[in-house]
Amino acid sequence: EAGVTQFPSHSVIEKGQTVTLRCDPISGHDNLYWYRRVMGKEIKFLLHFVKESKQDESGMPNNRFLAERTGGTYSTLKVQPAELEDSGVYFCASSQGGARRDEQYFGPGTRLTVT
Amino acid sequence: AQSVTQPDIHITVSEGASLELRCNYSYGATPYLFWYVQSPGQGLQLLLKYFSGDTLVQGIKGFEAEFKRSQSSFNLRKPSVHWSDAAEYFCAVVGRNNDMRFGAGTRLTVKP
Numbered sequence: 001e002a003g004v005t006q007f008p009s010h011s012v013i014e015k016g017q018t019v020t021l022r023c024d025p026i027s028g029h030d031n032l033y034w035y036r037r038v039m040g041k042e043i044k045f046l047l048h049f050v051k052e053s054k055q056d057e058s059g060m061p062n063n064r065f066l067a068e069r070t071g072g073t074y075s076t077l078k079v080q081p082a083e084l085e086d087s088g089v090y091f092c093a094s095s096q097g098g099a100r101r102d103e104q105y106f107g108p109g110t111r112l113t114v115t
Numbered sequence: 116a117q118s119v120t121q122p123d124i125h126i127t128v129s130e131g132a133s134l135e136l137r138c139n140y141s142y143g144a145t146p147y148l149f150w151y152v153q154s155p156g157q158g159l160q161l162l163l164k165y166f167s168g169d170t171l172v173q174g175i176k177g178f179e180a181e182f183k184r185s186q187s188s189f190n191l192r193k194p195s196v197h198w199s200d201a202a203e204y205f206c207a208v209v210g211r212n213n214d215m216r217f218g219a220g221t222r223l224t225v226k227p
Contacts, residue, residue: 043207
């Protein structure tokens with residue numbers, strides 16, 4: 001069974017440009033999460049999808065970030081326009097159930113560098 | 116607020132030596148606690164988790180962790196470290212909204 005995949009693995013863009021990150025969860029997992037780790041700090045929650053609906057987006061830093069999950073399968077996270085402080089590693093995770101005890105399976109992350 | 120603190124940013128141990136990585140949590144109720152490991156180029160892999168019951172939890176790769184409510188701690192241990200254990204380790208607690216709250220991570224270096 002394939003794990004959570006993320007694309008691209010690394011993206012380098014200039015300030016002001018747009019970048020779209022993609023996450024493919026484990027097949028059958030209704031719950032999808034986005035996290036971000038900035039500059040060696042702790043990994044922080046961004047948002048949580050249940051199928052195609054946003055369950056919790058309290059961690060989204062500002063309106064330059066837009067997450068979608070059309071059809072309840074893969075998800076995209078768009079940053080527009082990108083700023084220097086957006087640099088970091090963006091992780092996606094998925095879980096079958098949405099309970100607190102349900103294991104979240106993480107992808108390898110996308111390293112975003114904004115110059 | 117639910118949070119986790121990992122006091123050690125970087126730890127170096129010799130291969131074959133024992134290891135203990137510290138984790139302190141802040142949570143009002145019974146916490147759901149996790150330890151993850153990230154090797155270079157890999158995603159976060161779950162080592163072990165604690166929800167309730169026996170406070171000594173066994174995980175994969177020979178790791179274990181002990182939940183101590185009185186100390187608000189969930190330290191990760193391994194009796195004998197292997198060179199392949201060199202990685203970054205993250206402690207996490209699940210928040211009330213099912214969001215994972217991570218510590219800043221501890222990077223482990225293993226000396227030959």
